[in-house]
Amino acid sequence: MTHLVLxxxxxxxxxxxxxxxxxxxxxxxxxxxxxxxIATPEPIVPVSELEPKPLQRKEPKQ
Known part of the structure; x- marks a missing residue:
């Protein structure tokens, strides 16, 4: 089966x-x-974009 976006x-x-x-x-x-x-192929999302990315916090300067 093929996935399309109309x-x-x-x-x-x-x-x-x-x-x-x-x-x-x-x-x-x-x-x-x-x-x-009438349609285009559904874009393929790389697995790396599906996984949650770690939250990076910047520590305040002291």
Whole structure:
């Protein structure tokens, strides 16, 4: 399955989706939607951005 983000409203499998909605569809349908400017591939977020980053505090000067 392919994950896409819609750039235009679209109805898929009888369900209406709006701009910015994320859909999971088969590769052939994904290629068609991308070719017609209806969707773009969902951006891949690196794992390093998903993990919480440690909080760094600056100590006040004394």
């Amino acid at each position: 750039t235009r409203p679209h109805t898929h499998a009888g369900k209406a989706y709006g701009v910015g909605d994320r859909v999971e569809i088969d590769a052939a349908s994904a290629e068609w939607l991308i070719a017609h400017g």
